[in-house]
Amino acid sequence: MGAYRSTGEFQRDRNYITSRITADGRDGYPVEPGRYRLVVSRACPWASRAIIVRELLGLQDVLSMGVCGPTHDQRSWTFDLDPGGRDPVLGIERIQDAYFARFPGYERGITVPCIVDVTTGQVVTNDYAQITLDLSTQWAQFHAPGAPQLYPEALREEIDEVNDLVFRDVNNGVYRAGFAGSQEAYAAAYTRLFDRLDWLSERLSTRRYLVGDQITEADIRLFTTLVRFDAVYHGHFKCNRDKLTELPVLWNYARDLFQTPGFGDTVNFDHIKRHYYEVHRDINPSGIVPLGPDLSGWDLPVAPRI
Template structure:
């Protein structure tokens, strides 16, 4: 995703100061410049169509990870192909060096920036993931990370797998939106504001807001399995992608160290419950996550040393959240096992 402090867990093309600028200038997340929507009626010129589009992600990026989880839960793997970028960028942005020959096999490009430039030369902002590219033209369609997953849930329904859950149920949307707004401001964004803070007072203020919101969410989840209603919704996906990275990178690298997530009984059980749910943990790559944050943010971690910990064995231990009831997929079914 993109911000004016060059949040590289999302943005690939840093500003003129490069990665060394992280932590040395004020943090502000910018709005997505390319906000076209892929819809059932094609009103923005991009109709939902199986096989036409390619989702580009980094498994390091929490914003892109939302799309990975949604795509799995909804069973869109055959309809929306996937490109995974290298967790380490160069000065041209997210790159496809994980693929043979260093090119994405479908788009035929080496850098995601090529799809951005095909859409608009000299566009403002960075080159961010998640991004959806139109395969026939090679042009970027959208990098609107906030709307993208909502549209997968509501506009792509004709291509959902049988038994796909309703991740954004209409009767609960107002409550989901309210919960997600606080989580976005103080948790999803809050860890970055703490990690990229350029002064002590700025850091302390966002640190306090982050943990106040985590405490509030913990209290909410103490007697309910999911954030809104009794099934998984978009709100759970958005919280999960930050929580799953907390101990591995945010606790130490971003100085969000009041306590580890593993020391929070409710949140630790909640995130393990989701991690062990098909469609969540099978999209997570801790190696990509750690190497990206610790190697790319040289302004915060100039040595580039990647820590060996934390121990990951706890992620598969019993969580007992099923005792609270709830139905993960509602009237639907889990996605098929990841290939």
């Protein structure tokens, strides 16, 4: 997942397979209905982005989806939710098999989300940030009628700016706090995280969505961290100045998205909790999964938004 600097700061490995599936097929992977399979885990926030985007754009019949279980070992994510522990389309037990089919002995992270070429059984890309942008832009001819513009050209510069800040301080910020190797590194990440959450609260106090007057890629990227905040990040990653439920603007904003089709109906809190508490044994050696917190509040009515 990453490495540590001498200061104890967690540094995420951001080297991914950057091949792209495009309308013109310039990387050798043209957009084709039924050719590719999106592989995800509902536990993973980076994969959850792709799940949501696929739902919102109505690509379910064009791009199939395989779902790995919430836990994994050092080798790979596994298809333990499927009969016989084998993906019914790819015919493999571990997603690493698709990586090794293209790159024998692949040594970087075996991550989700990834997209696999069903015709060859080989992974195409695991570049999670680019995957969702390409689903919006390169797969446009297959979007459902009335599908939202999640990455509209007129807003892209602002979306990119917000996404960069949110990734640095929030999406990756919770990991920088949770995996910090020193008190100083943890304190720095903790401070940056809550400073950014305060900034987001102020921004969203005068608007319904992060950029423009519609749901965009920026909202999706923030949501997948917020929805995990009280369930895992507050306790497991020691991000405990406030719970999300104690930040009124962000809590109302997150519930607004959660109750929007394509968001909350893709969330599995059991998978989320089991992944973090069972897999991260360096942080939680016992592997015990907490019974709380009470997550029923996600269905509470949303206050009128701007």
